Amino acid sequence: MSNSNELAQDRTDWAEDRTILANERTFAGWMRTGMASTALAVGLRAVFGEFEPTWVAKAIATVFIIVAVYIFWAAQQSACQTLSRLNDNEAHAQPRNRMRVLSTIFSIAVIGVGAILWAL
Numbered sequence: 001m002s003n004s005n006e007l008a009q010d011r012t013d014w015a016e017d018r019t020i021l022a023n024e025r026t027f028a029g030w031m032r033t034g035m036a037s038t039a040l041a042v043g044l045r046a047v048f049g050e051f052e053p054t055w056v057a058k059a060i061a062t063v064f065i066i067v068a069v070y071i072f073w074a075a076q077q078s079a080c081q082t083l084s085r086l087n088d089n090e091a092h093a094q095p096r097n098r099m100r101v102l103s104t105i106f107s108i109a110v111i112g113v114g115a116i117l118w119a120l
Contacts, residue, residue, distance in 0.1 A: 017091035023082045024094055030075030031106065037068040038110050045117055058118055065114035069107045076103035 041064035048057040080096045 013089040016086055017089050020083070020086055020088050020091050020093045023079055023086075027075050027079040027099060030071055030078075031102065034068040034071035034075070034106060034110070037064045037071060038113055040064045041068070041117065042113065045120065061117050062114055065110055065117075068110045072103040072106045072110075076100055 041061040044057055044061045044064070051057045076099045079099050083093055083096055086093070
């Protein structure tokens with residue numbers, strides 16, 4: 001009977017580890033989506049070039065920059081909430097602080113890209 005309980009606990013631990021790894025992949029996927037939004041903003045500048053009035057193209061690009069920052073922070077918040085409910089067993093989760101740092105760096109960089117787009 002004890003062996004059966006141990007096997008059940010092992011399966012539960014493995015499932016929890018798989019969920020932690022899936023959470024990290026999901027976080028990475030959302031970060032890529034935020035970067036894609038940024039690339040779209042930059043692409044708008046290339047496509048619209050000397051579009052008149054320039055503020056319209058810049059405003060639309062800014063929407064994609066804002067969306068990217070939102071995605072970074074929403075991904076970070078969701079990933080950290082998920083991690084707070086799980087215990088890592090054999091798979092060692094990325095520290096929540098690392099996800100916050102990455103979201104901060106990406107957000108600052110993307111805001112910088114937005115500033116450059118407005119300066120052009």
